[in-house]
Amino acid sequence: MNRKIKFGSSISHSFRLASIASLAITIIIGFGNHSAWGKDPFRQENARDIGKHTEKAFKTIFLEGDYQTVSKELELAESEEPEEPLAHAMLASLAYTKKDWESIKKHAEKTLASAQLLTKTDPVRGNLYLAVGHFLDGAYVYQKQGALDAINKLQLVFKYLDRAEASDPKDPELNLIKGYMDLLLAVNLPFSKPQQAIARFEGYAAPNYLVERGLAVAYRDLKQYNKALQYADKALQIAPENPEHYYLKGQILRKIGNQENNPEILTEALENFELALAKSAQLPDFVLETLERENRLTKETITEIQSSKPNENSLVNSSE
Numbered sequence: 001m002n003r004k005i006k007f008g009s010s011i012s013h014s015f016r017l018a019s020i021a022s023l024a025i026t027i028i029i030g031f032g033n034h035s036a037w038g039k040d041p042f043r044q045e046n047a048r049d050i051g052k053h054t055e056k057a058f059k060t061i062f063l064e065g066d067y068q069t070v071s072k073e074l075e076l077a078e079s080e081e082p083e084e085p086l087a088h089a090m091l092a093s094l095a096y097t098k099k100d101w102e103s104i105k106k107h108a109e110k111t112l113a114s115a116q117l118l119t120k121t122d123p124v125r126g127n128l129y130l131a132v133g134h135f136l137d138g139a140y141v142y143q144k145q146g147a148l149d150a151i152n153k154l155q156l157v158f159k160y161l162d163r164a165e166a167s168d169p170k171d172p173e174l175n176l177i178k179g180y181m182d183l184l185l186a187v188n189l190p191f192s193k194p195q196q197a198i199a200r201f202e203g204y205a206a207p208n209y210l211v212e213r214g215l216a217v218a219y220r221d222l223k224q225y226n227k228a229l230q231y232a233d234k235a236l237q238i239a240p241e242n243p244e245h246y247y248l249k250g251q252i253l254r255k256i257g258n259q260e261n262n263p264e265i266l267t268e269a270l271e272n273f274e275l276a277l278a279k280s281a282q283l284p285d286f287v288l289e290t291l292e293r294e295n296r297l298t299k300e301t302i303t304e305i306q307s308s309k310p311n312e313n314s315l316v317n318s319s320e
Contacts, residue, residue: 232252236249270299
């Protein structure tokens with residue numbers, strides 16, 4: 001019985017963390033270029049048309065890291081590209097940033113409905129977004145009904161992910177989304193490890209900058225900070241306008257600086273936090289809150305380290 005309670009607590013906690021981490025980051029991912037039709041951000045072969053408005057929203061959020069100006073484009077996607085489940089899922093994610101639970105529910109249901117239609121022509125993406133839709137709905141259920149009902153939703157997520165994988169285990173979109181889910185579960189559940197996410201990212205996932213970002217997070221969670229820093233730099237090289245990438249690099253540098261009690265590395269972390277804060281108008285409130293907190297704590301740590309060092313003049317005088 002205790003094991004069941006603990007398992008239920010971990011599952012419900014994972015739903016909460018998944019939402020807080022922004023569903024847009026963990027399960028709704030992609031980027032592209034402007035065009036008359038929406039280019040597939042995941043596949044060079046057997047590409048799908050995701051719709052020009054959905055594609056533009058991808059670029060706004062994931063290439064530029066701008067959550068605040070994307071709503072209009074997603075509303076156009078919802079009205080002109082209603083059969084694309086990714087657009088509905090994006091809208092649900094943005095609704096979470098505003099704690100708009102009824103909108104989350106509405107857009108989760110639209111994700112499920114469009115995904116169900118898509119299974120007839122594209123079983124990989126159809127089943128994948130059935131999983132995404134139940135994941136989104138699970139966040140709503142957890143908030144409104146509690147942990148037990150959320151566990152049932154999570155079981156449906158795994159069911160449809162398995163179906164998608166059975167259709168094409170090498171699909172880049174599937175591997176990217178499952179990789180991010182593996183990262184979330186690794187924080188909360190004993191049977192899931194960051195190595196599972198790493199294998200997916202390195203194997204078949206795309207696009208590259210979200211793969212590099214995912215690898216940075218995975219190695220950060222494994223406390224292999226030098227490797228994590230290398231991948232954070234790669235993500236920044238590809239998407240230098242995204243303030244969340246500077247935030248991630250700052251987080252990793254802060255961990256290294258704290259570990260080594262090194263004010264120079266902590267100062268570099270602070271510089272990256274400041275670069276992210278320079279674009280604070282683009283970020284959701286919950287991301288900005290944690291960013292500001294880590295920025296403040298880093299400043300305090302630098303001051304503590306510097307104040308604890310003996311004054312050089314006093315050392316000279318004492319030696320005389």
